[in-house]
Amino acid sequence: MVLAMAAAVLAWNAAMRAMAGMAVLCGNMAAMSWLPPPGGTWAGVLAAFLGMWTAMAVAMMLPVVAPALWRYRRRLHDTGSRHADGLAAMAGLGYFCTWTLIGLLVFPLGAALAALQAQVPALARLGPAAAGLAVLAGGLFQFTAFKARYLASCRLDDCAGLPCARPGAAWRHGLRLGLRCGASCAGLTASLLAVGMMDWRAMAIATAATAGERFAPGGLRVARIAGLVLAAAGAYMVAQAAHPA
Numbered sequence: 001m002v003l004a005m006a007a008a009v010l011a012w013n014a015a016m017r018a019m020a021g022m023a024v025l026c027g028n029m030a031a032m033s034w035l036p037p038p039g040g041t042w043a044g045v046l047a048a049f050l051g052m053w054t055a056m057a058v059a060m061m062l063p064v065v066a067p068a069l070w071r072y073r074r075r076l077h078d079t080g081s082r083h084a085d086g087l088a089a090m091a092g093l094g095y096f097c098t099w100t101l102i103g104l105l106v107f108p109l110g111a112a113l114a115a116l117q118a119q120v121p122a123l124a125r126l127g128p129a130a131a132g133l134a135v136l137a138g139g140l141f142q143f144t145a146f147k148a149r150y151l152a153s154c155r156l157d158d159c160a161g162l163p164c165a166r167p168g169a170a171w172r173h174g175l176r177l178g179l180r181c182g183a184s185c186a187g188l189t190a191s192l193l194a195v196g197m198m199d200w201r202a203m204a205i206a207t208a209a210t211a212g213e214r215f216a217p218g219g220l221r222v223a224r225i226a227g228l229v230l231a232a233a234g235a236y237m238v239a240q241a242a243h244p245a
Contacts, residue, residue: 034107034114046107053103056197057096060207061181064214065095068177072163072170081165090167094174095181102182106193129241134194136234141187142227148220150184155219185210191230 036045073088081087117123141147163169182189188206195202213223 034110035118042111045111049107050100050103052197053106054096054100056203057099057103060203060210061096061099061185063207064210065092065177065181067215069095072173075163076165076170079163079165083165087165087167087170090170091174091177094171095178096174098175098178098182102189110193129238131194132234132237132239132241134234135191135237136231138187138189138191138194139227139230139232139234141190142223142230147184147187147223150180151213151219151223153180154184154214187227187230191234 034045034049036042069088069092072091073084076084076087117127163173188209192202192206197203209222209226213219213226216222
């Protein structure tokens, strides 16, 4: 766990450095540049986005997934495998590969919205309200049966029994962990994208909320409290956008 926290701190610092020069799109709608600069390429923008996205995923999710990976390693050791450390690392790689794939799905949507706003400047004025609606939707997601099902799945110790001590099995185990975690965290991830992933305070709150709902005895209750806070914050953002000072 100490190593996990140290790696998370290093990844957090890398994420902050990566985001330092990023432009803000539509106020708080997104704290990153989705469009290539003059002379730039889409490939360059995508690479920068995925680098930042992955660094933040490691910073935010490593403390959450580390206990699961540790249990997996311990059970691999119980099989007599001499490669428990390497297989656990393979599972971790699969887990964060899933988050990178989620980033690949997010990027086209963000880029399309940014391109549309660039072509229709009037849409930029809707950015703050749209951000508020996204945060509100992220909060309401916390109350859905979908959220409850995937959160329960994330909280289960699915390493019961002795796992298969092969690299392919470890990779698939990590992918499954990542898919379940990504589905459970969809509301928090959408809210974080909306308010701006450059905001370290929002990142810290999202990390704390994820850890709380994953490890606290009343995890679903924690998730719904976080959802209530998000929904209230989103409603406030929409009201502020509708009646600016």
